[in-house]
Amino acid sequence: xxxxxxxxxxxxxLTQGKISCTDVxxxxxxxxxxxxxxxxxxxxxxxxxxxxxxxxxxxxxxxNTTGKLHGVVIAIKDVICYKDHPLTAASGxxxxxxxxxxxxxVEKFLQEEAIIIGVCNCDEFAMxxxxxxSVYGNVLNAMDETRVPGGSSGGSAVAVQAGLCMISLGSxxxxxxxxxxxxxxxxxxxxxxGRISRYGLIAYASSFDQIGIFANSVDDASKVLEIVxxxxxxxxxxxxxxxxxxSASLNENKxxxxxxxxxxxxxxxxxxxxxxxxxxxxxxxKSEGHEVTALSFEYLDYIxxxxxxxxxAEASSNLSRYDGVRYxxxxxxxxxxxxxxxxHNRSEGFGKEVKRRIMLGTFVLSTGYYDAYFTxxxxxxxxxxxxxxxxxxxxxxxxxxxxxxxxxxxxEKTNDPIAMYLADIYTVFANLTGIxxxxxxxxxxxxxxxxxxxxxAKQFNELSLLQxxxxxxxxxx
Numbered sequence: 001x002x003x004x005x006x007x008x009x010x011x012x013x014l015t016q017g018k019i020s021c022t023d024v025x026x027x028x029x030x031x032x033x034x035x036x037x038x039x040x041x042x043x044x045x046x047x048x049x050x051x052x053x054x055x056x057x058x059x060x061x062x063x064n065t066t067g068k069l070h071g072v073v074i075a076i077k078d079v080i081c082y083k084d085h086p087l088t089a090a091s092g093x094x095x096x097x098x099x100x101x102x103x104x105x106v107e108k109f110l111q112e113e114a115i116i117i118g119v120c121n122c123d124e125f126a127m128x129x130x131x132x133x134s135v136y137g138n139v140l141n142a143m144d145e146t147r148v149p150g151g152s153s154g155g156s157a158v159a160v161q162a163g164l165c166m167i168s169l170g171s172x173x174x175x176x177x178x179x180x181x182x183x184x185x186x187x188x189x190x191x192x193x194g195r196i197s198r199y200g201l202i203a204y205a206s207s208f209d210q211i212g213i214f215a216n217s218v219d220d221a222s223k224v225l226e227i228v229x230x231x232x233x234x235x236x237x238x239x240x241x242x243x244x245x246x247s248a249s250l251n252e253n254k255x256x257x258x259x260x261x262x263x264x265x266x267x268x269x270x271x272x273x274x275x276x277x278x279x280x281x282x283x284x285x286k287s288e289g290h291e292v293t294a295l296s297f298e299y300l301d302y303i304x305x306x307x308x309x310x311x312x313a314e315a316s317s318n319l320s321r322y323d324g325v326r327y328x329x330x331x332x333x334x335x336x337x338x339x340x341x342x343x344h345n346r347s348e349g350f351g352k353e354v355k356r357r358i359m360l361g362t363f364v365l366s367t368g369y370y371d372a373y374f375t376x377x378x379x380x381x382x383x384x385x386x387x388x389x390x391x392x393x394x395x396x397x398x399x400x401x402x403x404x405x406x407x408x409x410x411x412e413k414t415n416d417p418i419a420m421y422l423a424d425i426y427t428v429f430a431n432l433t434g435i436x437x438x439x440x441x442x443x444x445x446x447x448x449x450x451x452x453x454x455x456x457a458k459q460f461n462e463l464s465l466l467q468x469x470x471x472x473x474x475x476x477x
Contacts (some may be wrong), residue, residue, distance in 0.1 A: 329348065
Protein backbone atom coordinates (compact mmCIF):
# COMPACT_ATOMS: atom_id res chain seq x y z
CA UNK A 1 0.00 0.00 0.00
CA UNK A 2 1.26 3.46 -0.92
CA UNK A 3 2.09 5.81 1.95
CA UNK A 4 3.06 9.37 1.17
CA UNK A 5 5.74 11.10 3.26
CA UNK A 6 7.29 13.82 1.08
CA UNK A 7 7.88 14.88 -2.53
CA UNK A 8 11.53 13.81 -2.27
CA UNK A 9 10.69 10.33 -0.96
CA UNK A 10 8.00 9.89 -3.60
CA UNK A 11 10.38 10.84 -6.41
CA UNK A 12 13.01 8.47 -5.02
CA UNK A 13 10.49 5.60 -5.04
CA LEU A 14 9.56 6.43 -8.65
CA THR A 15 13.22 6.50 -9.69
CA GLN A 16 13.86 3.16 -8.02
CA GLY A 17 10.87 1.65 -9.76
CA LYS A 18 9.14 0.78 -6.48
CA ILE A 19 5.97 2.51 -7.56
CA SER A 20 4.44 4.27 -10.55
CA CYS A 21 2.42 7.44 -11.01
CA THR A 22 -0.47 5.27 -12.20
CA ASP A 23 -0.40 3.23 -8.97
CA VAL A 24 -0.40 6.41 -6.94
CA UNK A 25 -3.30 8.00 -8.81
CA UNK A 26 -5.38 4.85 -8.38
CA UNK A 27 -4.53 4.92 -4.66
CA UNK A 28 -5.74 8.51 -4.26
CA UNK A 29 -8.89 7.94 -6.31
CA UNK A 30 -9.75 5.02 -4.04
CA UNK A 31 -9.12 7.17 -0.94
CA UNK A 32 -11.27 9.99 -2.33
CA UNK A 33 -14.10 7.54 -2.94
CA UNK A 34 -13.70 6.05 0.55
CA UNK A 35 -13.80 9.51 2.14
CA UNK A 36 -16.57 10.88 -0.08
CA UNK A 37 -18.68 11.67 2.99
CA UNK A 38 -16.13 14.30 4.08
CA UNK A 39 -17.29 16.34 1.06
CA UNK A 40 -13.79 17.69 0.43
CA UNK A 41 -14.02 17.41 -3.37
CA UNK A 42 -16.69 18.86 -5.63
CA UNK A 43 -15.14 17.58 -8.87
CA UNK A 44 -12.73 14.67 -9.36
CA UNK A 45 -10.90 14.24 -12.67
CA UNK A 46 -10.40 10.48 -12.44
CA UNK A 47 -10.01 9.50 -16.09
CA UNK A 48 -7.87 12.52 -16.89
CA UNK A 49 -5.57 11.90 -13.90
CA UNK A 50 -5.09 8.24 -14.86
CA UNK A 51 -4.22 9.20 -18.44
CA UNK A 52 -1.76 11.85 -17.26
CA UNK A 53 -0.12 9.38 -14.86
CA UNK A 54 0.27 6.78 -17.59
CA UNK A 55 1.87 9.36 -19.91
CA UNK A 56 4.30 10.42 -17.16
CA UNK A 57 5.23 6.81 -16.44
CA UNK A 58 5.90 6.18 -20.11
CA UNK A 59 8.06 9.28 -20.43
CA UNK A 60 10.04 8.55 -17.26
CA UNK A 61 10.78 4.93 -18.15
CA UNK A 62 11.89 6.11 -21.62
CA UNK A 63 14.52 8.30 -19.97
CA ASN A 64 12.84 11.67 -20.45
CA THR A 65 13.78 14.53 -18.13
CA THR A 66 11.18 14.87 -15.39
CA GLY A 67 9.62 18.03 -13.97
CA LYS A 68 10.11 19.23 -10.41
CA LEU A 69 6.58 18.11 -9.52
CA HIS A 70 6.63 14.99 -11.68
CA GLY A 71 3.63 12.88 -10.73
CA VAL A 72 2.82 14.94 -7.62
CA VAL A 73 -0.93 14.67 -7.02
CA ILE A 74 -2.45 18.08 -6.36
CA ALA A 75 -5.94 19.43 -5.63
CA ILE A 76 -7.07 23.01 -6.16
CA LYS A 77 -9.71 25.14 -4.46
CA ASP A 78 -12.90 25.91 -6.37
CA VAL A 79 -11.88 29.54 -6.89
CA ILE A 80 -8.79 28.78 -9.01
CA CYS A 81 -9.20 28.55 -12.78
CA TYR A 82 -8.31 25.34 -14.64
CA LYS A 83 -9.06 25.57 -18.36
CA ASP A 84 -11.96 23.46 -19.63
CA HIS A 85 -12.80 22.31 -16.09
CA PRO A 86 -15.70 23.31 -13.79
CA LEU A 87 -15.30 26.51 -11.75
CA THR A 88 -18.11 27.60 -9.44
CA ALA A 89 -16.62 29.24 -6.31
CA ALA A 90 -19.02 26.89 -4.46
CA SER A 91 -21.84 29.22 -5.53
CA GLY A 92 -25.13 28.80 -7.32
CA UNK A 93 -24.43 31.97 -9.29
CA UNK A 94 -21.72 30.11 -11.27
CA UNK A 95 -23.69 26.91 -11.74
CA UNK A 96 -22.40 24.84 -14.69
CA UNK A 97 -19.64 27.35 -15.51
CA UNK A 98 -16.48 26.02 -17.18
CA UNK A 99 -13.22 27.96 -16.94
CA UNK A 100 -11.94 29.48 -20.18
CA UNK A 101 -8.31 29.61 -19.06
CA UNK A 102 -5.96 28.36 -16.35
CA UNK A 103 -4.54 30.34 -13.45
CA UNK A 104 -0.83 31.06 -13.68
CA UNK A 105 -0.25 28.87 -10.61
CA VAL A 106 -2.03 25.98 -12.34
CA GLU A 107 -0.02 26.50 -15.53
CA LYS A 108 3.20 26.33 -13.53
CA PHE A 109 2.08 23.09 -11.91
CA LEU A 110 1.28 21.55 -15.28
CA GLN A 111 4.62 22.66 -16.73
CA GLU A 112 6.37 20.77 -13.90
CA GLU A 113 4.30 17.63 -14.61
CA ALA A 114 1.98 17.72 -11.60
CA ILE A 115 -1.28 15.77 -11.74
CA ILE A 116 -4.37 17.79 -10.80
CA ILE A 117 -6.79 15.24 -9.40
CA GLY A 118 -9.74 17.46 -8.61
CA VAL A 119 -11.34 20.63 -7.29
CA CYS A 120 -11.98 21.13 -3.57
CA ASN A 121 -15.03 22.44 -1.76
CA CYS A 122 -14.89 25.84 -0.04
CA ASP A 123 -17.04 28.58 1.42
CA GLU A 124 -18.93 30.41 -1.31
CA PHE A 125 -16.63 32.95 -2.98
CA ALA A 126 -14.12 32.21 -0.18
CA MET A 127 -16.32 33.96 2.39
CA UNK A 128 -16.36 32.03 5.64
CA UNK A 129 -14.37 30.49 8.46
CA UNK A 130 -15.99 27.07 8.70
CA UNK A 131 -16.75 25.79 5.18
CA UNK A 132 -20.45 25.89 6.05
CA UNK A 133 -21.38 28.41 3.31
CA SER A 134 -20.99 26.17 0.25
CA VAL A 135 -23.72 25.34 -2.25
CA TYR A 136 -22.32 21.79 -2.09
CA GLY A 137 -22.81 21.52 1.69
CA ASN A 138 -20.44 21.29 4.67
CA VAL A 139 -16.96 19.82 4.62
CA LEU A 140 -16.24 17.56 7.61
CA ASN A 141 -13.03 17.55 9.64
CA ALA A 142 -11.44 14.11 9.16
CA MET A 143 -10.15 14.05 12.76
CA ASP A 144 -13.61 14.62 14.22
CA GLU A 145 -16.50 14.59 11.77
CA THR A 146 -18.71 16.59 14.15
CA ARG A 147 -16.35 19.56 13.77
CA VAL A 148 -15.65 22.07 11.00
CA PRO A 149 -12.39 21.95 9.03
CA GLY A 150 -12.08 25.74 9.02
CA GLY A 151 -12.61 28.01 6.08
CA SER A 152 -12.80 29.18 3.55
CA SER A 153 -10.37 26.60 2.10
CA GLY A 154 -11.76 23.73 4.18
CA GLY A 155 -11.94 21.22 1.35
CA SER A 156 -8.32 21.84 0.34
CA ALA A 157 -7.20 21.40 3.96
CA VAL A 158 -9.13 18.15 4.46
CA ALA A 159 -7.82 16.78 1.14
CA VAL A 160 -4.28 16.94 2.55
CA GLN A 161 -5.29 16.05 6.12
CA ALA A 162 -7.15 12.88 5.07
CA GLY A 163 -4.49 11.77 2.57
CA LEU A 164 -6.60 12.41 -0.55
CA CYS A 165 -3.75 14.20 -2.35
CA MET A 166 -0.16 15.24 -1.67
CA ILE A 167 -0.47 19.02 -1.92
CA SER A 168 -3.39 21.40 -2.33
CA LEU A 169 -3.88 25.04 -3.16
CA GLY A 170 -6.24 27.37 -1.35
CA SER A 171 -6.71 31.11 -1.18
CA UNK A 172 -6.14 33.32 1.85
CA UNK A 173 -7.96 36.65 2.14
CA UNK A 174 -8.09 36.82 5.95
CA UNK A 175 -6.75 33.46 7.12
CA UNK A 176 -8.47 31.03 4.76
CA UNK A 177 -5.35 28.88 4.41
CA UNK A 178 -3.79 29.25 7.86
CA UNK A 179 -6.95 28.72 9.94
CA UNK A 180 -8.07 25.49 8.17
CA UNK A 181 -4.48 24.23 8.39
CA UNK A 182 -4.61 24.90 12.13
CA UNK A 183 -7.95 23.10 12.55
CA UNK A 184 -6.76 20.12 10.47
CA UNK A 185 -3.25 19.74 11.88
CA UNK A 186 -1.26 20.45 8.70
CA UNK A 187 1.04 23.20 7.36
CA UNK A 188 -0.66 26.22 5.78
CA UNK A 189 1.40 28.92 4.05
CA UNK A 190 0.16 32.35 2.96
CA UNK A 191 2.98 34.09 1.07
CA UNK A 192 3.55 37.83 0.83
CA UNK A 193 0.87 39.67 -1.14
CA GLY A 194 2.20 39.65 -4.70
CA ARG A 195 4.56 36.70 -4.26
CA ILE A 196 2.23 34.38 -6.23
CA SER A 197 0.28 35.61 -9.23
CA ARG A 198 -3.46 36.08 -8.64
CA TYR A 199 -4.21 35.66 -12.34
CA GLY A 200 -6.94 33.05 -12.51
CA LEU A 201 -7.97 33.42 -8.86
CA ILE A 202 -11.60 34.50 -8.50
CA ALA A 203 -11.52 37.83 -6.70
CA TYR A 204 -13.08 38.32 -3.27
CA ALA A 205 -11.08 41.31 -2.00
CA SER A 206 -8.35 42.10 -4.51
CA SER A 207 -5.92 43.90 -2.20
CA PHE A 208 -6.07 41.01 0.30
CA ASP A 209 -6.38 37.80 -1.75
CA GLN A 210 -3.40 35.50 -2.06
CA ILE A 211 -3.05 31.91 -3.26
CA GLY A 212 -1.69 29.71 -0.47
CA ILE A 213 -0.32 26.20 -0.01
CA PHE A 214 -1.40 23.23 2.13
CA ALA A 215 1.19 20.53 2.80
CA ASN A 216 2.22 17.90 5.32
CA SER A 217 5.65 19.47 5.83
CA VAL A 218 7.51 22.76 5.55
CA ASP A 219 9.82 21.11 3.03
CA ASP A 220 6.96 20.27 0.66
CA ALA A 221 5.47 23.76 1.05
CA SER A 222 8.83 25.34 0.22
CA LYS A 223 9.24 23.21 -2.92
CA VAL A 224 5.80 24.19 -4.18
CA LEU A 225 6.37 27.88 -3.41
CA GLU A 226 9.57 27.86 -5.50
CA ILE A 227 7.50 26.77 -8.48
CA VAL A 228 4.35 28.89 -8.21
CA UNK A 229 5.99 32.15 -7.02
CA UNK A 230 7.40 34.80 -9.30
CA UNK A 231 6.62 37.43 -11.91
CA UNK A 232 3.67 37.15 -14.26
CA UNK A 233 2.81 39.43 -17.18
CA UNK A 234 -0.91 38.79 -16.55
CA UNK A 235 -0.90 40.20 -12.99
CA UNK A 236 0.19 43.80 -12.43
CA UNK A 237 0.24 43.32 -8.65
CA UNK A 238 2.68 40.38 -8.62
CA UNK A 239 6.26 41.12 -7.58
CA UNK A 240 9.16 40.81 -10.05
CA UNK A 241 11.54 40.00 -7.16
CA UNK A 242 13.58 36.84 -7.80
CA UNK A 243 12.37 33.63 -6.17
CA UNK A 244 14.74 32.07 -3.63
CA UNK A 245 15.67 28.39 -3.57
CA UNK A 246 13.66 27.92 -0.40
CA SER A 247 13.95 24.15 -0.02
CA ALA A 248 17.74 24.09 -0.49
CA SER A 249 18.33 26.33 2.55
CA LEU A 250 15.86 24.94 5.09
CA ASN A 251 18.47 23.22 7.25
CA GLU A 252 20.53 26.33 7.98
CA ASN A 253 20.69 26.58 11.76
CA LYS A 254 20.34 30.29 12.47
CA UNK A 255 19.44 32.12 15.67
CA UNK A 256 16.41 34.35 15.28
CA UNK A 257 14.72 37.23 17.11
CA UNK A 258 11.05 36.48 17.76
CA UNK A 259 8.48 38.98 19.00
CA UNK A 260 4.93 38.43 20.20
CA UNK A 261 2.14 40.81 21.16
CA UNK A 262 1.12 40.44 24.80
CA UNK A 263 -2.45 41.36 23.96
CA UNK A 264 -2.84 38.32 21.69
CA UNK A 265 -2.12 35.88 24.52
CA UNK A 266 -4.12 37.84 27.09
CA UNK A 267 -7.21 38.06 24.89
CA UNK A 268 -10.27 36.63 26.71
CA UNK A 269 -11.37 34.72 23.60
CA UNK A 270 -8.17 32.63 23.54
CA UNK A 271 -8.48 29.05 24.77
CA UNK A 272 -6.36 28.65 27.92
CA UNK A 273 -4.73 25.43 26.69
CA UNK A 274 -3.66 27.17 23.49
CA UNK A 275 -2.17 30.04 25.52
CA UNK A 276 -0.35 27.63 27.83
CA UNK A 277 1.04 25.62 24.92
CA UNK A 278 2.35 28.73 23.20
CA UNK A 279 3.91 30.11 26.37
CA UNK A 280 5.73 26.81 26.90
CA UNK A 281 6.92 26.94 23.30
CA UNK A 282 8.41 30.38 23.95
CA UNK A 283 10.52 28.89 26.75
CA UNK A 284 11.67 26.06 24.48
CA UNK A 285 12.61 28.55 21.77
CA LYS A 286 14.66 30.54 24.28
CA SER A 287 16.43 27.39 25.47
CA GLU A 288 17.58 26.86 21.85
CA GLY A 289 19.36 30.21 21.92
CA HIS A 290 16.75 32.33 20.16
CA GLU A 291 15.41 35.62 21.46
CA VAL A 292 11.71 35.90 22.37
CA THR A 293 10.40 39.33 23.36
CA ALA A 294 6.94 40.51 24.44
CA LEU A 295 5.68 43.71 22.82
CA SER A 296 2.59 45.82 23.38
CA PHE A 297 0.28 46.25 20.39
CA GLU A 298 -2.46 48.80 20.91
CA TYR A 299 -4.30 48.22 17.62
CA LEU A 300 -5.53 44.65 18.17
CA ASP A 301 -9.17 45.66 18.69
CA TYR A 302 -9.22 47.58 15.39
CA ILE A 303 -7.95 44.74 13.19
CA UNK A 304 -11.17 42.78 12.63
CA UNK A 305 -13.43 45.83 12.07
CA UNK A 306 -10.96 47.37 9.60
CA UNK A 307 -10.61 44.05 7.78
CA UNK A 308 -14.36 43.49 7.36
CA UNK A 309 -15.02 47.06 6.26
CA UNK A 310 -12.35 46.92 3.57
CA UNK A 311 -12.94 43.37 2.33
CA UNK A 312 -16.72 43.71 2.11
CA ALA A 313 -16.29 46.97 0.22
CA GLU A 314 -13.99 45.26 -2.29
CA ALA A 315 -16.34 42.27 -2.47
CA SER A 316 -19.28 44.52 -3.24
CA SER A 317 -17.36 45.88 -6.22
CA ASN A 318 -15.84 42.58 -7.39
CA LEU A 319 -19.06 40.57 -7.23
CA SER A 320 -21.11 43.13 -9.16
CA ARG A 321 -20.03 41.34 -12.37
CA TYR A 322 -22.16 38.28 -11.52
CA ASP A 323 -25.47 39.30 -13.03
CA GLY A 324 -26.64 36.26 -15.01
CA VAL A 325 -26.24 37.97 -18.37
CA ARG A 326 -23.13 36.36 -19.89
CA TYR A 327 -22.77 33.23 -17.77
CA UNK A 328 -23.89 31.54 -14.59
CA UNK A 329 -27.26 31.32 -12.91
CA UNK A 330 -30.32 32.88 -14.54
CA UNK A 331 -33.66 33.00 -12.72
CA UNK A 332 -36.78 31.63 -14.40
CA UNK A 333 -38.90 34.36 -12.81
CA UNK A 334 -40.29 36.86 -15.33
CA UNK A 335 -38.72 40.33 -15.16
CA UNK A 336 -40.28 43.60 -16.26
CA UNK A 337 -36.97 45.48 -16.52
CA UNK A 338 -33.19 44.95 -16.30
CA UNK A 339 -32.97 45.89 -12.60
CA UNK A 340 -35.54 43.28 -11.67
CA UNK A 341 -33.75 40.74 -13.89
CA UNK A 342 -30.47 41.37 -12.01
CA UNK A 343 -32.27 41.25 -8.67
CA HIS A 344 -33.81 37.83 -9.35
CA ASN A 345 -30.55 36.34 -10.58
CA ARG A 346 -28.41 37.62 -7.71
CA SER A 347 -30.97 37.01 -4.95
CA GLU A 348 -31.41 33.39 -5.98
CA GLY A 349 -27.84 32.70 -7.12
CA PHE A 350 -25.90 34.04 -4.12
CA GLY A 351 -25.96 32.43 -0.68
CA LYS A 352 -26.79 34.13 2.60
CA GLU A 353 -23.24 34.98 3.71
CA VAL A 354 -22.22 36.38 0.34
CA LYS A 355 -25.32 38.58 0.23
CA ARG A 356 -24.59 39.76 3.77
CA ARG A 357 -21.08 40.85 2.82
CA ILE A 358 -22.17 42.49 -0.43
CA MET A 359 -24.72 44.55 1.50
CA LEU A 360 -22.18 45.49 4.17
CA GLY A 361 -19.72 46.55 1.49
CA THR A 362 -22.29 48.56 -0.42
CA PHE A 363 -23.25 50.32 2.80
CA VAL A 364 -19.70 51.35 3.76
CA LEU A 365 -19.11 52.68 0.23
CA SER A 366 -22.34 54.65 0.13
CA THR A 367 -22.59 58.45 0.22
CA GLY A 368 -22.48 59.71 3.79
CA TYR A 369 -20.76 56.60 5.16
CA TYR A 370 -17.67 56.33 2.94
CA ASP A 371 -15.54 58.65 5.09
CA ALA A 372 -16.99 57.38 8.36
CA TYR A 373 -16.11 53.75 7.63
CA PHE A 374 -14.05 53.04 4.51
CA THR A 375 -11.63 55.98 4.81
CA UNK A 376 -11.08 55.33 8.52
CA UNK A 377 -10.46 51.65 7.89
CA UNK A 378 -7.84 52.57 5.27
CA UNK A 379 -6.15 54.80 7.86
CA UNK A 380 -6.11 51.91 10.33
CA UNK A 381 -4.54 49.71 7.68
CA UNK A 382 -1.84 52.31 7.06
CA UNK A 383 -1.13 52.48 10.81
CA UNK A 384 -0.86 48.70 10.98
CA UNK A 385 1.61 48.62 8.10
CA UNK A 386 3.76 51.33 9.71
CA UNK A 387 3.68 49.63 13.11
CA UNK A 388 4.59 46.28 11.56
CA UNK A 389 7.54 47.78 9.70
CA UNK A 390 8.85 49.14 13.00
CA UNK A 391 8.57 45.71 14.60
CA UNK A 392 10.54 44.11 11.76
CA UNK A 393 13.26 46.73 12.15
CA UNK A 394 14.01 45.08 15.50
CA UNK A 395 12.85 41.48 15.08
CA UNK A 396 12.85 38.71 12.48
CA UNK A 397 9.40 37.28 13.18
CA UNK A 398 6.10 37.81 14.94
CA UNK A 399 4.61 34.81 16.74
CA UNK A 400 0.86 34.62 17.27
CA UNK A 401 -1.87 32.02 17.80
CA UNK A 402 -3.50 30.98 14.53
CA UNK A 403 -7.00 30.75 16.00
CA UNK A 404 -8.49 31.49 19.43
CA UNK A 405 -9.87 27.93 19.61
CA UNK A 406 -9.50 24.48 18.10
CA UNK A 407 -11.97 23.40 15.42
CA UNK A 408 -15.47 24.09 16.72
CA UNK A 409 -18.58 22.00 16.26
CA UNK A 410 -20.54 22.15 13.00
CA UNK A 411 -23.33 24.72 13.37
CA GLU A 412 -21.90 26.15 16.59
CA LYS A 413 -21.43 29.67 15.19
CA THR A 414 -23.72 29.59 12.18
CA ASN A 415 -26.33 31.86 13.73
CA ASP A 416 -23.81 34.32 15.18
CA PRO A 417 -21.86 35.93 12.31
CA ILE A 418 -20.16 38.38 14.70
CA ALA A 419 -18.67 35.53 16.73
CA MET A 420 -17.56 33.91 13.48
CA TYR A 421 -15.90 37.13 12.30
CA LEU A 422 -14.14 37.69 15.63
CA ALA A 423 -12.57 34.24 15.33
CA ASP A 424 -10.39 35.77 12.57
CA ILE A 425 -8.67 38.08 15.07
CA TYR A 426 -5.21 36.51 14.65
CA THR A 427 -5.13 35.77 10.94
CA VAL A 428 -6.42 38.94 9.27
CA PHE A 429 -3.36 40.89 10.51
CA ALA A 430 -1.09 39.35 7.84
CA ASN A 431 -3.56 40.17 5.04
CA LEU A 432 -4.05 43.76 6.17
CA THR A 433 -0.29 44.31 6.18
CA GLY A 434 0.56 42.12 3.18
CA ILE A 435 3.17 40.05 5.05
CA UNK A 436 3.73 36.28 4.75
CA UNK A 437 2.37 33.96 7.43
CA UNK A 438 2.46 30.24 8.09
CA UNK A 439 0.52 28.02 10.49
CA UNK A 440 2.53 25.15 11.97
CA UNK A 441 0.84 22.09 13.57
CA UNK A 442 2.81 21.83 16.81
CA UNK A 443 0.31 20.91 19.54
CA UNK A 444 -2.62 18.72 20.49
CA UNK A 445 -5.47 19.86 22.75
CA UNK A 446 -6.80 17.70 25.59
CA UNK A 447 -9.93 17.15 23.46
CA UNK A 448 -7.75 15.46 20.85
CA UNK A 449 -7.86 18.23 18.25
CA UNK A 450 -4.70 19.81 16.83
CA UNK A 451 -3.66 23.42 17.11
CA UNK A 452 -0.58 25.30 16.07
CA UNK A 453 1.19 28.59 16.04
CA UNK A 454 1.36 31.28 13.41
CA UNK A 455 4.70 32.71 12.33
CA UNK A 456 4.91 35.95 10.32
CA ALA A 457 7.85 37.70 8.65
CA LYS A 458 8.44 40.94 6.79
CA GLN A 459 7.38 41.15 3.16
CA PHE A 460 9.19 38.78 0.75
CA ASN A 461 11.17 37.17 3.57
CA GLU A 462 9.71 33.71 2.91
CA LEU A 463 13.18 32.17 2.98
CA SER A 464 13.79 33.02 6.64
CA LEU A 465 10.15 32.27 7.46
CA LEU A 466 10.49 28.74 6.11
CA GLN A 467 13.88 28.24 7.79
CA UNK A 468 12.48 29.25 11.19
CA UNK A 469 9.36 27.13 10.56
CA UNK A 470 11.55 24.11 9.82
CA UNK A 471 13.41 24.66 13.11
CA UNK A 472 10.18 24.91 15.09
CA UNK A 473 8.82 21.73 13.53
CA UNK A 474 12.07 19.91 14.36
CA UNK A 475 11.97 21.28 17.90
CA UNK A 476 8.53 19.79 18.54
CA UNK A 477 9.16 16.38 16.96
